[in-house]
Amino acid sequence: MAGKTYIVEHLDEELGPWSELEYITIARESQETGSKFFLSSLHPQFKVPDALAAIPSFTAERRGVEELYADKKSRVCLLDPQGKSDLAPEDADNFDVFLFGGILGDDPPRDRTSELRAKGFEGRRLGPVQMTTDTAVRVTRLVVEGKTPLKDIPYVDFPELKFNEYESTEMPFRYVKTEDGKPIMPEGMVELIKKDADKGIDDML
Template structure:
């Protein structure tokens, strides 16, 4: 069993919006902290990876899909799909059974569009992360906490639908679950609050 894990987002969109770019960079940085690999798979030919993301040591860009990277009999059984429709919750013992943790981007849709369904059809073993919609970086963060740090899902401190305040009269409620940081605030990618504040007149979907 490899000591270090691989976290893959199967990127199902032709472009990379500012929201996703910040999330992916946060995932890459945190994954580097545990000597893991963060990969975007199924990237279309000519896909422009932001320079800031290219510079992250844990990051890999891959045009092949997960079913080609891990075919039947050559690693597919060691891939775990994080799937809200799965029958079992992710648990610390899954560290022994899986080397690769697969996410169907974009997870942060509101309302959820079940983007994971395309991966579900490919027959990967699924695990749930709970009933509340998470952003992509939060889903990877929670998975890493369970697998690498051996938390159970109910041990993780969460903040559901937190309100972000930008001033005395300006605020917005985020329609997602986050991990609570030591400061009591939701853990979010660097630059995310500024992006949301700057584009407060846009819908969240427009920022992906």
């Protein structure tokens, strides 16, 4: 089966370091599985990082999804916590494009999919627990391309990351987990989280 297309409507003018690592991961995994990854509705001043631009599966797009798929709207699935049903393997027959509106990965969650929902894209849920953007795309791919039901995907919720004997932090998200129970996270993410945590401690001193 041909790979699907995964689109994140990037709603910010800039790209933060967390999102950059997530997007690079999505692009790499899309490349490995024969899928495509788009960032759409990009601001004119948005600069695509070189590491992301170098991945063949990735496309930077100034246009929004509504314009890109004006004549194929029914083939676009919006991953939406307020969707009427959960994403299922059979949705692979119904949709070619899976759309993420920026809500996933926010803590506390913000309803940033509301504009896309109002445009009439059909919605599906990924479960009750917030996911990072790369996790949401990974789970969607496992369901529609890997034919794995949501309930059968191995998850770890709110994992604790231990940096050393004294430092740790709990992540407020759901992740897909490896066979040894560790959360699948973008390369370099743990180091970035530790750096941010150290920065926060320094600010309090």
